[in-house]
Ligand SMILES: Nc1ncnc2c1ncn2[C@@H]1O[C@H](COP(=O)(O)OP(=O)(O)OP(=O)(O)O)[C@@H](O)[C@H]1O
C-alpha cells in the first residue's frame with residue numbers, strides 16, 4: 184500500500200492545518216474489509232474528490248467521518264482535536280454537513296420544511312411557517328433555484344429533490360460540506376449552478392468533499408483527490424498533476440484495454456420493413472408527454488436524448504404502463520395492446536429499470552439473490568416458486584456478467600454500495616429475458632469500468648435480438664450504443680435520427696434550438 188501525501192493547494196484562504204484528519208481508519212462488516220487503514224486529510228478552502236470504483240469504500244469513509252458508522256480502528260481529528268462523532272446530528276452540530284448518496288429527505292413535507300428540518304424558526308411555541316418559507320426561498324434564490332418552498336417535496340422529480348438536499352446542506356453554517364454523488368441526477372445546467380455554489384463556498388474557506396463518477400466534473404471542480412481501491416488507500420494527489428488515464432488506472436488497478444473492446448451496438452441495423460416489436464402512435468399524458476410516436480424493431484437500440492424534464496422518463500413510464508396514457512395506441516408485434524399496469528407490460532415481455540432506484544427498486548432487507556429474482560418471480564406468479572437450481576444458476580450468471588460485489592448472493596441488498604445496487608436492479612430485469620428492455624439512466628452512479636461492462640452487455644443483448652430503449656443524460660453514451668436516436672424537448676419528441684456519424688455537438692444543437700424552429704426528421708423514421 185502506497186501512502187503518498189502531497190502538499191495541499193495553498194491560496195490566501197488556506198490555513199496550513201487540516202480541518203479534518205482521518206488516520207488509519209478501519210471498518211469491517213462481517214468479513215468485508217470496507218476500509219483498511221485509510222487516511223484522509225481535508226484542508227479549508229479545497230474541493231477534495233474521493234475517487235474509486237463501486238464498492239471501493241467512499242461512502243463508508245464519509246459515514247465513518249459523520250458518525251453513521253463507528254470505526255474499528257484509527258483516529259479522527261477535527262480542528263486539531265481528537266474527535267469522534269456518534270451521530271450525524273453531532274457531526275452537523277460541529278459544522279460538518281452531508282448530502283448522502285441516498286436522498287434522505289421526507290417526501291411528504293414541503294421543500295422549506297425539509298430544508299430547515301430540526302432548525303425551524305419558531306414563534307408562539309409553534310413553527311413560524313412564513314419565516315421558514317422566506318428563509319428557504321432566500322437560500323434557494325442564492326443557489327439560483329426556482330423552486331416553490333411551500334410545495335411538497337415528493338411531487339418534484341428526483342433532480343429537484345437532490346437540489347433541495349444540497350440547498351439544505353449549504354444552508355447550514357458548514358465548515359465542511361460533504362457531497363456523495365450529488366450530481367448523478369442533475370443535468371448540465373444544474374451541475375454548473377451547483378459548482379458555482381461550491382466555488383463560492385471554497386472561497387469562503389469551506390472544505391468540500393466531492394464524490395462523482397463523472398471524471399469531467401472532477402477535473403472541473405476538484406483541487407486534490409484521495410483514491411481508494413477495495414477499501415485501501417492508493418494515493419493522495421493533486422488533480423492538476425494527474426492525467427485521466429493515470430487516474431483511471433489508479434482506481435481500477437489494471438490497464439485500460441478491457442474498456443476499449445467496447446463497440447457500438449454491433450452493426451446489424453434492423454430492417455424497417457419488418458414488423459416492429461413495439462409501436463406507439465400518439466402516446467400522450469397530460470402534463471407528462473405530448474403526442475409521441477415511436478417504433479422499435481428487433482435487435483435495435485433506440486437512444487433517448489434530452490435534458491432533464493424533457494419528457495424522457497415520462498416516455499419510458501408510459502411505454503411500460505407505469506403511468507397510464509390519456510391517448511395513444513400501443514401495438515406489440517402489430518397486435519393492439521393496452522398496458523394498464525407494469526404487470527401487463529411484463530406479461531408482454533417488456534422490462535423497465537427506473538431511474539429512481541430507491542423508490543421503485545431496492546428491497547433493502549432482502550438478499551441480493553431475492554432482489555435479482557423479484558421480477559421473474561412476480562411474472563411467474565407467487566405460487567410457482569423458481570426451482571433452487573435455476574435460482575442459483577441465474578444469480579451466479581448475472582453476478583459474474585455485471586461483476587457485482589461482494590459476489591455473495593446472500594448479502595443483504597442494503598449493505599451493497601450504490602453502484603452495486605444499481606447493477607442488481609439491472610440484473611433483475613435481464614433475468615426476465617425481455618423482448619423490449621427500457622433502461623432509464625442505467626449507468627448512473629456506476630463506475631467507469633462497470634459502465635463499460637454494462638454498455639457492452641446491452642450491445643450484446645441487442646445483437647441477439649433484444650430491443651432496447653436507452654435513456655441517459657450522458658450523450659456520449661447514447662451515441663455509442665444507439666442505432667437510432669430520439670431527441671426530446673418540452674415533453675415531446677422533436678427529432679429522430681439514425682446514428683450514422685452523429686456527434687454530441689449535433690445532438691446538443693437539436694436539443695438547444697428554439698422550440699419554434701423547423702423540426703428535424705431523421706432518415707430511418709417514416
Ligand atoms: N452496512 C454495511 N454492511 C455490510 N457491508 C457494507 C455496509 N456498508 C458498506 N458495505 C460494504 O463496504 C464496501 C464499500 O462500500 P461503499 O458503499 O463505501 O462503496 P462506494 O465506494 O461508496 O461505492 P459506490 O461508488 O458504488 O457508491 C462494499 O463492499 C459494501 O458492500
Ligand SMILES: [Mg+2]
Nearest residue numbers: 242284600601
Ligand atoms: Mg457510495
